[in-house]
Amino acid sequence: MSRSALRAVLAQSRVELVLTLRRGESLVVSILIPVGILVFFAKVDVVPTLRDPVQFLVPGVLALAVMSTAMVSLGIATGYERRYGVLKRLGSTPLSRAGLLTAKTASVLALEVVQAVVLLAVGAALGWHAEGSIGAAIGLLLLGTVAFAGIGLLFAGMLRAEANLAVANALFLGLLFLGGMAYPLGKLPGVLQTFARGLPAAALSDTVRQALSAGPISIGALATLIGWAIGAPLLAARTFRWEE
Amino acid sequence: MPSATPAIEVAELEKRYGDVRAVAGLSLTVDPGEVFGLLGPNGAGKTTTVEILEGYRRPDDGQVRVLGLDPIRDGRRLRPQIGVMLQEGGIYPGVRPLEALRLFAAYYDDPADPEALLEQVGLSESRATLVRRLSGGQQQRLSLALALIGRPGLVFLDEPTAGMDPHARTTTWGLVRQLRDDGVTVLLTTHAMDEAEQLCDRVGIIVAGQLVTCGTPAELTLDAANDETRFSAAPGLDRPSLARAVGVDSAAVLEERPGEYLLAVEATPAVVADLAVWLRDHDVRLGELRAGRRTLEEVFLRVTSEARP
Numbered sequence: 019m020s021r022s023a024l025r026a027v028l029a030q031s032r033v034e035l036v037l038t039l040r041r042g043e044s045l046v047v048s049i050l051i052p053v054g055i056l057v058f059f060a061k062v063d064v065v066p067t068l069r070d071p072v073q074f075l076v077p078g079v080l081a082l083a084v085m086s087t088a089m090v091s092l093g094i095a096t097g098y099e100r101r102y103g104v105l106k107r108l109g110s111t112p113l114s115r116a117g118l119l120t121a122k123t124a125s126v127l128a129l130e131v132v133q134a135v136v137l138l139a140v141g142a143a144l145g146w147h148a149e150g151s152i153g154a155a156i157g158l159l160l161l162g163t164v165a166f167a168g169i170g171l172l173f174a175g176m177l178r179a180e181a182n183l184a185v186a187n188a189l190f191l192g193l194l195f196l197g198g199m200a201y202p203l204g205k206l207p208g209v210l211q212t213f214a215r216g217l218p219a220a221a222l223s224d225t226v227r228q229a230l231s232a233g234p235i236s237i238g239a240l241a242t243l244i245g246w247a248i249g250a251p252l253l254a255a256r257t258f259r260w261e262e
Numbered sequence: 263m264p265s266a267t268p269a270i271e272v273a274e275l276e277k278r279y280g281d282v283r284a285v286a287g288l289s290l291t292v293d294p295g296e297v298f299g300l301l302g303p304n305g306a307g308k309t310t311t312v313e314i315l316e317g318y319r320r321p322d323d324g325q326v327r328v329l330g331l332d333p334i335r336d337g338r339r340l341r342p343q344i345g346v347m348l349q350e351g352g353i354y355p356g357v358r359p360l361e362a363l364r365l366f367a368a369y370y371d372d373p374a375d376p377e378a379l380l381e382q383v384g385l386s387e388s389r390a391t392l393v394r395r396l397s398g399g400q401q402q403r404l405s406l407a408l409a410l411i412g413r414p415g416l417v418f419l420d421e422p423t424a425g426m427d428p429h430a431r432t433t434t435w436g437l438v439r440q441l442r443d444d445g446v447t448v449l450l451t452t453h454a455m456d457e458a459e460q461l462c463d464r465v466g467i468i469v470a471g472q473l474v475t476c477g478t479p480a481e482l483t484l485d486a487a488n489d490e491t492r493f494s495a496a497p498g499l500d501r502p503s504l505a506r507a508v509g510v511d512s513a514a515v516l517e518e519r520p521g522e523y524l525l526a527v528e529a530t531p532a533v534v535a536d537l538a539v540w541l542r543d544h545d546v547r548l549g550e551l552r553a554g555r556r557t558l559e560e561v562f563l564r565v566t567s568e569a570r571p
């Protein structure tokens with residue numbers, strides 16, 4: 019990347035991050051909901067069969083945090099940028115599409131680091147400890163980021179801003195219930211369980227949990243996650259319309 | 263003075279949306295350093311044309327050169343040299359004006375000073391207000407500043423003063439004049455005929471995707487306007503009597519609006535003298551007398567209604 023392209027991307031990343039931090043409602047979804055779920059399900063005995071709820075919950079809320087930032091926050095913001103003609107206007111500046119995408123990625127990753135630090139600190143206070151590979155977990159969370167960003171941008175580039183907002187929030191809620199994040203997937207009825215295993219949320223939370231508990235990583239879940247990480251961004255790139 | 267390489271060159275441009283020919287064989291040349299105004303009724307194809315020049319839309323047919331480059335194929339080389347003001351929107355609602363200008367300044371190698379530019383468009387006092395809280399006219403002025411932050415050689419302004427109050431309009435006109443003094447080429451679209459007359463070196467009128475007339479405002483308003491004499495006076499004058507005095511058929515004297523008269527005759531010195539004598543004899547006070555030249559608005563209305571099917 020040339021020096022002037024780098025300067026543009028850095029300035030863009032900074033503004034993307036500032037704008038995200040200014041949207042209070044997106045911080046609620048990104049930080050308060052995962053922390054709330056972690057504390058609530060750790061303290062309230064909703065799922066009595068779990069031997070160690072905190073060990074179960076921390077990987078789940080890490081996956082939830084990735085979903086909230088990469089899919090919900092990025093998707094909604096991008097939808098409104100499309101609505102307000104911001105993406106169109108950027109199209110006639112020297113900032114390239116790759117530069118814009120790099121800046122958005124940087125701002126998503128920066129927010130995810132903050133989320134992870136907060137969640138791990140709260141988890142540690144509740145007694146969580148790493149047993150497995152942190153590196154593998156980070157790799158899986160990055161893979162999840164790509165998959166969820168792809169889903170968020172798919173709808174952001176296709177729907178009206180308001181419809182996109184509704185879909186992103188509905189997906190967030192649906193995938194939270196079906197994602198094996200707050201309670202084990204085994205609690206779901208059989209058909210729903212099979213369906214849920216094909217979705218990226220469960221694939222991410224299961225594999226991150228396996229990585230952090232030093233267990234073997236399920237090949238099926240990993241393949242599902244990789245599939246979403248390839249398919250969703252490709253589909254988004256093919257269907258994305260820059261103007262509403 | 264026309265130079266060897268035009269700033270903008272359009273030949274036989276075609277753009278269709280489904281069955282609609284938004285641009286239908288448009289040809290146009292804009293010289294370097296010129297302020298060129300594109301006029302036309304709503305839906306005439308002005309914005310489509312401008313957006314093809316900006317590289318947003320791909321022409322179906324015809325040739326387009328902007329600063330000697332193809333707006334799509336050579337986009338990477340062209341974008342640092344142009345400034346764009348969209349008809350609406352284009353700015354993050356959650357950003358502040360100074361932040362927006364600093365961000366855009368980072369896209370260019372030799373940008374203008376954000377604070378100075380903010381001052382020039384009269385937004386210094388709103389520098390820290392969120393864009394979504396600015397008035398429509400203030401957002402337009404910020405959008406104009408963002409078009410100029412990269413010190414472009416060519417600026418596209420799509421209805422730059424729409425929604426502006428008279429003060430903001432004056433500020434904007436001053437900026438456009440300054441751009442011309444600095445040798446910057448400007449292509450603007452507008453519905454305000456006084457704006458086109460005041461700002462533009464040349465104007466082109468587009469109807470149904472075609473350029474129907476083009477020239478300096480002086481040429482257009484003088485051209486073929488020699489068969490009309492207009493004056494204003496008290497309403498309800500005796501038109502047959504006036505027609506006899508001037509020596510025309512009574513059908514050639516019209517009261518277009520109360521107190522606004524049109525004589526369908528060339529304003530020769532004799533006609534003007536006859537009119538003056540008749541006014542004296544009938545003790546009628548003259549409000550305004552206009553001959554040999556129409557306003558650009560009259561030219562526009564005539565050209566656009568003639569050209570429309």
